[in-house]
């Protein structure tokens with residue numbers, strides 16, 4: 093058993109590893125999309141008018157509440173055919189994971205913004221800064237620093253969630269592993285290998301973010 | 316002309332829900348004057364100071380700077396006005412992610428649009444002026460309370476304000492650090508800065524204030540030069556309050 097298993101893993105490894113580029117593509121795309129959208133959502137929820145705040149809350153409630161698989165199918169098979177747009181499974185996976193991540197990331201940033209002393213915004217305004225400048229130069233640089241640990245956590249969740257893109261036929265790690273496993277019947281070693289790749293990617297990402305956190309740490313703060 | 320007020324406020328009102336915090340406050344201040352707001356906690360001193368530069372939007376009343384009425388609902392006008400009115404807060408409100416130098420520089424760069432070199436020169440000069448020339452690269456978390464407050468004063472001064480509003484600048488400080496901040500403020504007085512300051516430092520005020528304004532329950536109860544307000548029988552309320560502060564804080568310095 094063991095030797096055949098190892099052989100199967102080694103033979104399949106290049107093929108599966110190629111899938112890790114697809115996985116990384118999905119994760120980077122979704123995290124970037126979630127970042128670009130999560131910041132304005134968070135700002136809307138903290139500083140927005142009541143209707144804006146309600147809109148953000150509804151958005152967050154929706155994308156945190158509906159299962160990922162349901163959303164993937166809803167967008168890929170539902171909206172795409174309804175609106176007659178032709179998007180690749182990869183694109184839809186990035187978009188859906190990004191929309192969901194935006195909901196979670198908005199709450200990370202919202203918490204970080206809320207934890208900053210309110211006086212700093214006042215001080216910025218007192219110097220004649222517009223609210224936009226105050227947010228850009230004073231609030232966000234601090235809120236984003238504070239968000240890195242939670243953001244790292246979000247990264248590992250999106251990474252794992254990306255395996256669900258398999259259900260749309262995206263050739264990422266999981267899909268490729270499954271493809272090989274059903275042909276070689278070496279399920280145990282192949283899925284162990286796939287799991288290991290995810291663990292390595294999680295480690296690399298969280299480690300990188302940890303380094304970033306240390307690099308941008310504000311001097312004088314011990315932690 | 317000499318005595319035209321730099322800043323004048325008239326009938327400033329503010330209520331939170333049904334509670335009236337400011338019930339119509341008017342005052343004016345001329346160049347080089349120091350007006351001190353005193354009064355019991357909750358009397359509305361902080362609210363008044365923040366209404367003057369519209370960090371808190373008053374429900375009614377007007378503000379004039381150098382004879383021009385300020386319209387706080389026009390953004391550009393509001394931002395321009397605030398640049399001319401420096402504000403010092405009780406708990407400093409430094410930008411924690413920026414060094415002392417950057418704290419002073421940032422508004423010069425981002426609000427006044429100065430170039431990097433002149434902004435830096437100006438910021439260093441202001442920090443030296445408050446005795447922090449050796450600490451320009453320190454971050455707020457690496458500074459003592461007194462040093463932080465001096466950075467915040469340098470930050471305000473760098474904008475060349477026409478008036479400064481100081482809200483209990485020494486109240487958050489350990490007693491042994493109060494002196495260094497008061498020394499800086501004393502210097503501002505000597506250099507002709509125009510200031511409105513809320514404080515409990517009675518002896519400092521009696522020595523340097525042009526006028527002491529006693530506020531209680533959102534109203535100016537008594538006001539006048541220190542000699543009058545701290546001793547004459549007409550100002551019984553102020554005297555009583557000040558003697559309480561003396562009891563609490565000794566000489567209040």
Ligand SMILES: Nc1ncnc2c1ncn2[C@@H]1O[C@H](COP(=O)(O)OP(=O)(O)OP(=O)(O)O)[C@@H](O)[C@H]1O
Pocket residue numbers: 331336354355356357358359360361362363
């Ligand atoms: N944002 C707010 N919402 C509701 N009430 C407020 C708000 N800000 C201030 N108040 C109330 O207004 C009153 C006046 O507060 P203010 O801080 O202006 O008093 P103060 O004279 O500065 O007191 P202190 O000497 O303690 O600093 C207080 O009763 C306070 O609770």
Ligand SMILES: [Mg+2]
Pocket residue numbers: 360361362482483
């Ligand atoms: Mg106060």
